[in-house]
Amino acid sequence: MGLGLLRDGINEVIATTYQNAAPMGIICRHGEARMVVYRGSHTAGHIEDDGWVVANFIFDPVLYVRTAFEDLPADYFTGEHAGGIPVQRLTGAEAWAAYSAVIERKTNEALIVSLTLLREEIIAPVVHPVNRGFNSIIEATVHATRVVRSDDETLQRLIRHYARLVKRCGGDRELEALSLLFGYLGIPEKS
Numbered sequence: 001m002g003l004g005l006l007r008d009g010i011n012e013v014i015a016t017t018y019q020n021a022a023p024m025g026i027i028c029r030h031g032e033a034r035m036v037v038y039r040g041s042h043t044a045g046h047i048e049d050d051g052w053v054v055a056n057f058i059f060d061p062v063l064y065v066r067t068a069f070e071d072l073p074a075d076y077f078t079g080e081h082a083g084g085i086p087v088q089r090l091t092g093a094e095a096w097a098a099y100s101a102v103i104e105r106k107t108n109e110a111l112i113v114s115l116t117l118l119r120e121e122i123i124a125p126v127v128h129p130v131n132r133g134f135n136s137i138i139e140a141t142v143h144a145t146r147v148v149r150s151d152d153e154t155l156q157r158l159i160r161h162y163a164r165l166v167k168r169c170g171g172d173r174e175l176e177a178l179s180l181l182f183g184y185l186g187i188p189e190k191s
């Protein structure tokens, strides 16, 4: 089974499950796709209950920040069929890939989930010039979701570092994403 739209390494997608979206890494090694999902997240619960997940390819930095911290309204989701089951993708996705998701292993903290491709579709092929501001939003948001678990000075330093890069290299959408992220973290705008 090929990886389809995913590539070797870790793909930072926005994963949708039933009426839920969150940034998640899909790990592709040796032609196999897996996720490691923290228990307690909505994504983990829905995968346990429903056995499917959709990887959404979308390059809106605001959506990465927003879905890391809150839920989206119903109209952000579009129903599809994949391998005979109803799934949901993000309405704005440029491409999406639906997987059946089987729990391979559980640890105290996480589910290790094995993915098998059911269906994928490219809706709007768009070129994304490399932008360090966008990449830095992804980095800052990863660290921000860790702050929520255990805050420390190192995480705060990393977030400030990536915030500087966003301000230097990002466009309007990255700046909007950064101010949203600062809002979630309770960091004053001017810092």
Ligand SMILES: Cc1cc2nc3c(=O)[nH]c(=O)nc-3n(C[C@H](O)[C@H](O)[C@H](O)COP(=O)(O)O)c2cc1C
Binding pocket: 012, 020, 021, 022, 023, 024, 025, 026, 035, 036, 037, 038, 039, 040, 041, 042, 043, 044, 064, 067, 068, 069, 138, 141, 142, 145
């Ligand atoms: C780029 C990025 C990648 C992430 N990858 C994962 C991951 O692989 N597994 C995980 O459990 N959480 C990951 N997170 C954190 C979750 O997105 C975060 O905990 C989120 O609140 C979970 O939302 P949910 O409760 O709606 O599932 C990632 C966050 C970001 C920003």
